[in-house]
Amino acid sequence: MSSTFGRLFTVTTFGESHGGSVGVVVDGCPPRLRLDVEAVQHELDRRRPGQSRLTTQRQEADRVEVLSGLFEGRTIGSPIALVVENTDARSGAYDHLKDLYRPSHADWTSEAKYGFRAWAGGGRSSARETIGRVAGGAVARQLLGALAGIEVVGWVSSVHDIDAEVDAATVDETAVDAGPTRCPAPAAAARIEAAIDRARRDGDSLGGVVTCVARGVPAGLGAPIFDKLDATLGAAMLSLPAAKGIEVGSGFAGTRLRGSEHNDPFVVGDDGRPATTTNHSGGVQGGTTNGEDVVVRVAFKPTATINASQRTVTRDGDEVDLAATGRHDPCVLPRAVPLVESMMCLVLADHLLRQRAVDVLPREPGDVPPPV
């Protein structure tokens, strides 16, 4: 089940770049959702390489095909299989890599785990696996909209040492996708664009941070112990390629505050329910959403594929110099935005359905009413 994510709303991804197709089986999507397949395609287009000179120049059409799960435009409660064909597998491009281990790639660990590896294209660790996540996330996004009016927006909040200030309460996809960096703060975006260009020229690569907000999330999603919303988000985000860290709300910076500064005071909100005047909690308290915006930050390391010469060892145990020459993404951050958003959508869809199976018994006098 290591390719499955979710408890009730689940995705099972499959595929490698050397194989015929990649895709996803979405199981547990409730029936009667009018699925907009073009909206799924739109998210895949946002993930697709070759969108700008900032990302890898691989050209892949990545057209999604729906194999099952719909009838007359609606979901029928059955698994939705979504498949994308592999069309740009360049035979021969990986031949020189088959007998050694690229530093900070999954080459060695794949072999340590499985005894051998599918060296053409990175095997299961190919970035093409994320197509399945994005397709599944796009279904989840539509469910979130239909069920609860939740909207999810991610953006590039830093690249290398360049930080952007963005208002999580108001930023939208139009602003994010206005430029090739997916950083909606224009001044920072310009600097980021220059930095990525420079890294490409140097044959080097850059990392950064994607921030993602979910707005309109009702209070009560998550659970007190192992299914804390934070915990599920942790599993989700750290399952993304190149992710090395995640923060919910104040994160590591919050450890530099005192409790009296960090606590989010409660006031009575517009809807009469408790609201907070600050959001250090990132919308989650005790593992459960409190009705405020859910905010996470995800750290992505600099791409492991670079064009500089590097020390490594061969499968035969010899130490050698490797000079990579393949196509590469000097910075994955712009394309990581739809990935982070997809995982956020998957997490929320699952918890939203789970809460439906929790809040089933009548209330007694004095109990808190459900969200409207």
Added chain:
Amino acid sequence: MSSTFGRLFTVTTFGESHGGSVGVVVDGCPPRLRLDVEAVQHELDRRRPGQSRLTTQRQEADRVEVLSGLFEGRTIGSPIALVVENTDARSGAYDHLKDLYRPSHADWTSEAKYGFRAWAGGGRSSARETIGRVAGGAVARQLLGALAGIEVVGWVSSVHDIDAEVDAATVDETAVDAGPTRCPAPAAAARIEAAIDRARRDGDSLGGVVTCVARGVPAGLGAPIFDKLDATLGAAMLSLPAAKGIEVGSGFAGTRLRGSEHNDPFVVGDDGRPATTTNHSGGVQGGTTNGEDVVVRVAFKPTATINASQRTVTRDGDEVDLAATGRHDPCVLPRAVPLVESMMCLVLADHLLRQRAVDVLPREPGDVPPPV
């Protein structure tokens, strides 16, 4: 299943501080492990409040009782139920809190989720729930030792704005537990101790970071997609009370490096297998261990319980001032160390068993041999 963690080696915790007992059912522990119950007790003692003036003065004996799963000192492949009685439930201590929501606690979110809450003692969000994790983690730790010689050490690496430099390759429990801060760098420890004392006097609280290393982990644990070791660690650590962030290896700081700086060069290790000269990867590449030390950092927010006056709202929807007067921990960091270690042990035990079910077929010529 929201109180269950793990796929093959699982823990199911139960209990609240207002109830009779807290505990854990460990299922999936392999048979024939000679379980050292005193070693389990030792970890519970490390978690216990009242160990020093730095932590809460609640006095709880927390003696573990084994209800099942052992025969003549060995595990029998059956669930191991471990229970600790609640003895310090001060009736009345929470009466003044029952009708309002403490800021940045789980009071409001519990009610939003469940419609009401067990207001005496924090209900399921009581810190006493972690007794079950520590007991289960202590079983996992013994399994890790018996199966693979893995050792797990955690320590306080920062409190508020005080950072400690500690060598993850050599630090051990003796050094960690030498002082009340569980920070094994003496100069930093002294400053941390003073800072915590100051916070207590101020009626305030501090957060910080726990770092944890697992040494001796064989290459090949984890999986490429949703069961990346990083992902399971993310779920594990962000399920801890007050945790707001986790990093694996270089984490957020790694996003400030270029790929040429961040990549970990391979050389031939002492055992003839690939080794890295740096460990920005934190022992995990492509979601799978590479044979280096696994290193994570977990951010804990400052304790929400403080003695300062705070704005909040009541269950009736009135805005009021709350002045907490209860016993509180000005800094949970020292007691968080065994929690982080426990979750690390649980994660590794589960992945270690899972790999046993993966690596079952014979190798062909040219395949990589299994770890010795």
Added chain:
Amino acid sequence: MSSTFGRLFTVTTFGESHGGSVGVVVDGCPPRLRLDVEAVQHELDRRRPGQSRLTTQRQEADRVEVLSGLFEGRTIGSPIALVVENTDARSGAYDHLKDLYRPSHADWTSEAKYGFRAWAGGGRSSARETIGRVAGGAVARQLLGALAGIEVVGWVSSVHDIDAEVDAATVDETAVDAGPTRCPAPAAAARIEAAIDRARRDGDSLGGVVTCVARGVPAGLGAPIFDKLDATLGAAMLSLPAAKGIEVGSGFAGTRLRGSEHNDPFVVGDDGRPATTTNHSGGVQGGTTNGEDVVVRVAFKPTATINASQRTVTRDGDEVDLAATGRHDPCVLPRAVPLVESMMCLVLADHLLRQRAVDVLPREPGDVPPPV
């Protein structure tokens, strides 16, 4: 997780007869259920040995203790830990069995699986494990009542070659528990009682069949593929000790009918929804309930413990004669009734909650409305 049953409403049982306690952790029970602990005790009393001369004369009080999960009489959405102490562990009673394998017991298979076994009391295969199921099932039964008015009744429908005719539509617990056989057909009950007495005198044992009906089950529970209600019932019932077969509706006898005889014609029911004039389907069509009574039959083999001399082998590999002299149940059927009912309750509670997470989106014109 092999001691856990259920997806959303889950039970995790623990304990052996040689250990201190047996019990169950019920996780996923919705909050706000007023739990009647005496009703839980009532089901445990029905399971308890020594109720009549027909069953084993072991004397166990089996008082249930609630360790967690309740507050002021209501469930709080947390795990409910229920524990029963072992008080009748007769040390020494099993000494003569420790070095051989009782035929058709779990002695040999336990050792084959685990390498050794807890020979005192049968280890994990002790019938006392079922205490946890019955306690958990009693919680589920209360949830079924509160949520949907579902009632579950089981009875002994055959013992050895004696069959009883019972009307599944009307039989109730009062009729079932009127006599020691739990067979509500008086004439058959008398013959069964005599047959069990005879078997006891002969040092032999008898098997039989328990039938169980769930009435008031709404249409729509279950799922089309692996989570067919029949499939979950199959897993549930064949997990009971000594169970060797299960039928849903017409079962094996139905294979002797032609389709034109077996199909259940639809008519318009009292509530305007489709109803069937026969119930060969046992309330389940295509894996999903159709609104009719759910009916299953479970086959229990004759108890393996008998007092006759039997051929077996020792742990050292010698062929020997074994003459059992322990306390034994000549027929488990009367005590199996609450076990079957408990598993039925657990299955339905889980599927009922799961359906709450399926039926969440609005209907369009022409869609079938939800059950009232």
Added chain:
Amino acid sequence: MSSTFGRLFTVTTFGESHGGSVGVVVDGCPPRLRLDVEAVQHELDRRRPGQSRLTTQRQEADRVEVLSGLFEGRTIGSPIALVVENTDARSGAYDHLKDLYRPSHADWTSEAKYGFRAWAGGGRSSARETIGRVAGGAVARQLLGALAGIEVVGWVSSVHDIDAEVDAATVDETAVDAGPTRCPAPAAAARIEAAIDRARRDGDSLGGVVTCVARGVPAGLGAPIFDKLDATLGAAMLSLPAAKGIEVGSGFAGTRLRGSEHNDPFVVGDDGRPATTTNHSGGVQGGTTNGEDVVVRVAFKPTATINASQRTVTRDGDEVDLAATGRHDPCVLPRAVPLVESMMCLVLADHLLRQRAVDVLPREPGDVPPPV
């Protein structure tokens, strides 16, 4: 996850007959298995309709395509996606059924569950879903052979009132597939063939029983409580379309024996381990395999699709007469054989891998050695 089966070796099926494709994602198959895709195709051919005049005359080529999971002929530890295109979807063939509920089909229950249904082709309850199971089962079968030399053979042991005597210890696929009935007892097969022909002429249908044996299963698979091998088999077999009952070993007939007749005496087997002289246990004792043949019987009701006139109701709530005229299988039993075998293979593959994660610690003197 209701379309997923298994814990470690898992299959997730997808697809309906009205959609583009049906298929399966096999996750958890160990790496380094040389997968024989033609052997997978062979099992699909055995499942395919139109093989003889005894089964439905639908013509479907059912060629399997491998989308992922293989590299140079070997499994790589990644999900194996297997897809079969739908080519015989006759548009219009179901139009007259869209507004009513066929008796004993899933029409009504699908609508009760989902609010509407994919009326063209039966939606998710289409028999074409079983293509995914058979493809997945064929992978499992190869794993069973490679890991443990296990072989799995099923056959038709009864149709309507005609019973066949077959020796489970020796029957093989050649004998089973020698005739169109898949009943390897020639005299019974001839009678069955005639009975099916008669039923077809009558526009009626017949049910029956498939027996399945697994030979060479090592002792120790399964578990004492909810993961009893019998329980997993129960879930597996009762998840098959039209299955209404399952027996392990003696099943319901065993309830007519006394314990002294039913117990399986132990003797020392050829390999020095305990063996039984009878096999009423069906190879499973206490939920765990004992080293003998695993034997199950599965009851399939007569096909619900018949050509006789039947009473039913429409979606508008009118009672009407339905005269089915579609293509139909007068008896699914011959085609059910590969389905039962596939589920047996899936169950055993999963439990075999699970046992690898159980039997990991060294033995002490006096412990039972592992199977060779």
